Amino acid sequence: MKILGICSYRGTNYYGWQKQVGFISVQEKIEEVLSKVYDSPINIQGSGRTDAGVHALKQYFHFVSDKEKDLKQLAYAINKMLPDDIKIILFKKVDDDFHARYNAIKKVYEYRILLTNKDPFSYDLAFIYPMELDINLFIDALNKFIGTHNYQDFTSKEEDEGNFIRTIYDIEVIKEKDLLRIIFTGNGFMRYQIRNMIGASINVANGKENISFINQHLDSKNREIIAYKAPASGLYLVDVIYNR
Numbered sequence: 001m002k003i004l005g006i007c008s009y010r011g012t013n014y015y016g017w018q019k020q021v022g023f024i025s026v027q028e029k030i031e032e033v034l035s036k037v038y039d040s041p042i043n044i045q046g047s048g049r050t051d052a053g054v055h056a057l058k059q060y061f062h063f064v065s066d067k068e069k070d071l072k073q074l075a076y077a078i079n080k081m082l083p084d085d086i087k088i089i090l091f092k093k094v095d096d097d098f099h100a101r102y103n104a105i106k107k108v109y110e111y112r113i114l115l116t117n118k119d120p121f122s123y124d125l126a127f128i129y130p131m132e133l134d135i136n137l138f139i140d141a142l143n144k145f146i147g148t149h150n151y152q153d154f155t156s157k158e159e160d161e162g163n164f165i166r167t168i169y170d171i172e173v174i175k176e177k178d179l180l181r182i183i184f185t186g187n188g189f190m191r192y193q194i195r196n197m198i199g200a201s202i203n204v205a206n207g208k209e210n211i212s213f214i215n216q217h218l219d220s221k222n223r224e225i226i227a228y229k230a231p232a233s234g235l236y237l238v239d240v241i242y243n244r
Contacts, residue, residue, distance in 0.1 A: 003071070004094045005030075005044065005061045010085040011232070012124040017050045017059065026050075026086060030061070033081040037074065038065055047100045047240045048107070051191065053232030055125070057110075058089065060240045062100040106169070106187060106241035111198050112234045113180040126179070127198075127234035131206055135175065138205035142171050142182065144214045145197050153217035153226055154197055155190035166190065183238070192229055199228030 015023035034042040071091040117130035152164035
Protein backbone atom coordinates (compact mmCIF):
# COMPACT_ATOMS: atom_id res chain seq x y z
CA MET A 1 0.00 0.00 0.00
CA LYS A 2 1.37 3.42 -0.97
CA ILE A 3 0.62 6.38 1.27
CA LEU A 4 0.96 10.07 0.52
CA GLY A 5 1.95 12.33 3.39
CA ILE A 6 1.78 16.13 3.54
CA CYS A 7 3.73 17.94 6.23
CA SER A 8 4.77 21.43 7.25
CA TYR A 9 7.90 22.44 9.11
CA ARG A 10 9.95 25.30 10.40
CA GLY A 11 13.36 24.61 8.91
CA THR A 12 15.47 26.65 11.35
CA ASN A 13 16.77 23.68 13.33
CA TYR A 14 17.34 21.32 10.39
CA TYR A 15 19.99 20.79 7.77
CA GLY A 16 17.30 20.68 5.11
CA TRP A 17 14.71 18.08 4.17
CA GLN A 18 16.91 15.26 2.93
CA LYS A 19 18.73 12.78 5.14
CA GLN A 20 22.46 13.42 5.44
CA VAL A 21 25.01 11.62 7.58
CA GLY A 22 25.98 13.66 10.62
CA PHE A 23 23.21 16.25 10.25
CA ILE A 24 19.62 16.45 11.52
CA SER A 25 17.04 16.54 8.73
CA VAL A 26 13.26 16.70 8.52
CA GLN A 27 13.11 13.46 6.54
CA GLU A 28 15.11 11.65 9.23
CA LYS A 29 12.76 12.80 12.02
CA ILE A 30 9.65 11.67 10.15
CA GLU A 31 11.17 8.32 9.20
CA GLU A 32 12.20 7.69 12.81
CA VAL A 33 8.67 8.06 14.20
CA LEU A 34 7.00 6.24 11.29
CA SER A 35 9.37 3.31 11.78
CA LYS A 36 8.48 3.18 15.49
CA VAL A 37 4.74 3.20 14.84
CA TYR A 38 4.96 0.59 12.05
CA ASP A 39 7.56 -1.42 13.98
CA SER A 40 9.59 -1.78 10.78
CA PRO A 41 11.89 0.46 8.74
CA ILE A 42 10.01 3.10 6.74
CA ASN A 43 11.75 5.09 4.03
CA ILE A 44 10.02 8.17 2.65
CA GLN A 45 10.50 9.91 -0.71
CA GLY A 46 9.93 13.66 -0.77
CA SER A 47 8.78 15.88 -3.62
CA GLY A 48 12.23 17.47 -3.57
CA ARG A 49 14.85 18.93 -1.30
CA THR A 50 14.69 22.07 0.76
CA ASP A 51 17.98 23.48 2.01
CA ALA A 52 19.13 24.11 5.57
CA GLY A 53 16.97 26.74 7.24
CA VAL A 54 14.25 26.67 4.55
CA HIS A 55 10.65 26.18 5.68
CA ALA A 56 7.66 24.36 4.19
CA LEU A 57 3.94 25.03 4.39
CA LYS A 58 3.25 21.89 2.36
CA GLN A 59 5.93 19.31 1.65
CA TYR A 60 4.72 16.09 0.02
CA PHE A 61 6.21 12.62 0.45
CA HIS A 62 5.24 9.00 -0.01
CA PHE A 63 6.07 5.67 1.58
CA VAL A 64 5.06 2.04 1.22
CA SER A 65 3.86 -0.39 3.87
CA ASP A 66 1.88 -3.63 3.83
CA LYS A 67 0.38 -2.85 7.27
CA GLU A 68 -3.14 -1.38 7.34
CA LYS A 69 -3.62 1.61 9.65
CA ASP A 70 -6.30 4.23 10.28
CA LEU A 71 -4.60 7.17 8.59
CA LYS A 72 -6.27 9.87 10.69
CA GLN A 73 -5.15 8.10 13.84
CA LEU A 74 -1.71 7.63 12.31
CA ALA A 75 -1.34 11.37 11.69
CA TYR A 76 -2.45 12.10 15.25
CA ALA A 77 0.03 9.60 16.71
CA ILE A 78 2.92 10.79 14.58
CA ASN A 79 2.29 14.44 15.49
CA LYS A 80 2.42 13.55 19.19
CA MET A 81 5.88 12.04 18.63
CA LEU A 82 7.38 14.60 16.25
CA PRO A 83 9.21 17.75 17.41
CA ASP A 84 7.03 20.85 17.72
CA ASP A 85 8.47 22.36 14.52
CA ILE A 86 7.24 19.52 12.27
CA LYS A 87 3.57 18.73 11.64
CA ILE A 88 1.85 16.03 9.59
CA ILE A 89 -1.10 17.64 7.81
CA LEU A 90 -2.56 14.40 6.48
CA PHE A 91 -1.95 10.89 5.24
CA LYS A 92 -3.95 9.30 2.44
CA LYS A 93 -3.78 6.25 0.20
CA VAL A 94 -2.64 6.81 -3.37
CA ASP A 95 -2.25 4.65 -6.48
CA ASP A 96 0.79 2.39 -6.66
CA ASP A 97 2.21 4.39 -9.57
CA PHE A 98 2.18 7.70 -7.66
CA HIS A 99 5.59 9.24 -6.98
CA ALA A 100 5.95 12.35 -4.83
CA ARG A 101 8.86 13.66 -6.88
CA TYR A 102 8.35 12.46 -10.43
CA ASN A 103 4.60 13.14 -10.64
CA ALA A 104 4.96 16.78 -9.60
CA ILE A 105 4.16 19.21 -12.44
CA LYS A 106 4.48 22.58 -10.64
CA LYS A 107 5.98 23.92 -7.43
CA VAL A 108 5.09 27.08 -5.57
CA TYR A 109 7.60 28.85 -3.34
CA GLU A 110 7.38 32.07 -1.38
CA TYR A 111 10.19 34.36 -0.29
CA ARG A 112 9.58 36.81 2.56
CA ILE A 113 11.50 40.04 3.07
CA LEU A 114 10.87 42.15 6.17
CA LEU A 115 11.72 45.81 5.57
CA THR A 116 12.70 46.64 9.12
CA ASN A 117 15.96 47.01 11.01
CA LYS A 118 15.35 44.18 13.51
CA ASP A 119 12.64 41.76 14.62
CA PRO A 120 13.40 39.20 17.33
CA PHE A 121 10.24 37.26 16.45
CA SER A 122 10.90 36.95 12.70
CA TYR A 123 14.68 36.81 12.24
CA ASP A 124 14.55 33.12 11.28
CA LEU A 125 11.31 33.38 9.31
CA ALA A 126 12.17 36.19 6.87
CA PHE A 127 15.08 38.09 5.37
CA ILE A 128 15.45 41.19 7.56
CA TYR A 129 16.38 43.97 5.14
CA PRO A 130 16.59 47.51 6.62
CA MET A 131 18.27 49.23 3.64
CA GLU A 132 16.76 51.36 0.88
CA LEU A 133 14.93 49.32 -1.76
CA ASP A 134 13.21 50.55 -4.92
CA ILE A 135 10.25 48.15 -5.00
CA ASN A 136 9.25 48.99 -8.58
CA LEU A 137 12.78 48.29 -9.78
CA PHE A 138 12.81 45.13 -7.68
CA ILE A 139 9.65 43.93 -9.45
CA ASP A 140 11.10 44.84 -12.87
CA ALA A 141 14.19 42.77 -12.08
CA LEU A 142 12.16 39.77 -10.93
CA ASN A 143 9.98 39.88 -14.04
CA LYS A 144 13.09 39.20 -16.14
CA PHE A 145 13.06 35.64 -14.78
CA ILE A 146 9.55 34.76 -15.99
CA GLY A 147 9.50 32.29 -18.87
CA THR A 148 11.68 29.38 -19.98
CA HIS A 149 15.36 30.13 -19.46
CA ASN A 150 18.75 28.62 -18.70
CA TYR A 151 19.36 29.47 -15.04
CA GLN A 152 22.85 27.98 -14.75
CA ASP A 153 24.28 31.23 -13.30
CA PHE A 154 21.59 31.25 -10.60
CA THR A 155 22.16 27.78 -9.12
CA SER A 156 25.05 26.00 -7.43
CA LYS A 157 23.93 22.67 -8.87
CA GLU A 158 26.97 21.10 -10.55
CA GLU A 159 25.18 19.13 -13.25
CA ASP A 160 21.60 19.04 -14.47
CA GLU A 161 19.79 16.53 -16.68
CA GLY A 162 17.67 19.39 -18.06
CA ASN A 163 20.72 21.53 -18.93
CA PHE A 164 19.70 24.02 -16.20
CA ILE A 165 16.56 24.98 -18.16
CA ARG A 166 13.40 25.60 -16.13
CA THR A 167 10.13 27.43 -16.69
CA ILE A 168 8.82 30.06 -14.28
CA TYR A 169 5.13 30.66 -14.98
CA ASP A 170 4.51 33.53 -12.62
CA ILE A 171 6.16 35.76 -10.00
CA GLU A 172 3.81 37.75 -7.78
CA VAL A 173 4.97 40.45 -5.35
CA ILE A 174 2.65 41.34 -2.46
CA LYS A 175 3.41 44.16 0.00
CA GLU A 176 1.79 43.97 3.44
CA LYS A 177 3.04 46.92 5.49
CA ASP A 178 6.76 46.12 6.07
CA LEU A 179 6.51 42.60 4.65
CA LEU A 180 7.28 41.75 1.02
CA ARG A 181 5.99 38.36 -0.13
CA ILE A 182 7.35 37.09 -3.45
CA ILE A 183 5.51 34.05 -4.80
CA PHE A 184 7.17 31.92 -7.50
CA THR A 185 5.32 29.30 -9.56
CA GLY A 186 7.39 27.10 -11.85
CA ASN A 187 7.91 23.57 -13.12
CA GLY A 188 10.87 23.16 -10.76
CA PHE A 189 13.65 25.07 -9.04
CA MET A 190 17.28 24.13 -8.57
CA ARG A 191 19.48 24.53 -5.53
CA TYR A 192 19.72 28.18 -4.44
CA GLN A 193 17.93 29.30 -7.61
CA ILE A 194 15.21 31.34 -5.89
CA ARG A 195 17.61 32.73 -3.29
CA ASN A 196 20.02 33.81 -6.04
CA MET A 197 17.23 35.39 -8.09
CA ILE A 198 16.08 37.31 -5.02
CA GLY A 199 19.66 38.35 -4.23
CA ALA A 200 20.26 39.59 -7.77
CA SER A 201 16.98 41.51 -7.83
CA ILE A 202 17.71 43.17 -4.48
CA ASN A 203 21.10 44.31 -5.71
CA VAL A 204 19.45 45.83 -8.77
CA ALA A 205 16.80 47.51 -6.59
CA ASN A 206 19.38 49.02 -4.20
CA GLY A 207 21.49 50.39 -7.05
CA LYS A 208 24.51 48.08 -6.71
CA GLU A 209 23.82 46.50 -10.10
CA ASN A 210 22.14 47.65 -13.31
CA ILE A 211 19.17 45.62 -14.47
CA SER A 212 21.35 44.51 -17.39
CA PHE A 213 23.20 42.35 -14.82
CA ILE A 214 20.29 39.91 -14.93
CA ASN A 215 20.21 39.93 -18.73
CA GLN A 216 23.93 39.10 -18.77
CA HIS A 217 23.53 36.06 -16.52
CA LEU A 218 20.19 34.71 -17.75
CA ASP A 219 20.65 32.24 -20.64
CA SER A 220 24.41 32.87 -20.50
CA LYS A 221 26.69 30.80 -22.74
CA ASN A 222 29.55 30.55 -20.24
CA ARG A 223 28.66 29.63 -16.70
CA GLU A 224 29.49 32.20 -14.04
CA ILE A 225 27.49 31.67 -10.83
CA ILE A 226 26.43 34.99 -9.30
CA ALA A 227 27.64 35.94 -5.82
CA TYR A 228 24.33 37.29 -4.52
CA LYS A 229 22.40 34.76 -2.42
CA ALA A 230 19.54 35.76 -0.11
CA PRO A 231 19.32 33.98 3.28
CA ALA A 232 17.50 30.67 3.66
CA SER A 233 15.31 32.06 6.46
CA GLY A 234 12.98 33.83 4.02
CA LEU A 235 12.22 30.83 1.77
CA TYR A 236 9.11 28.63 2.04
CA LEU A 237 7.90 25.69 -0.03
CA VAL A 238 4.22 26.60 -0.31
CA ASP A 239 2.74 23.79 -2.40
CA VAL A 240 3.41 21.07 -4.95
CA ILE A 241 0.94 20.58 -7.81
CA TYR A 242 0.20 17.12 -9.22
CA ASN A 243 -1.90 15.73 -12.06
CA ARG A 244 -4.81 14.33 -10.13
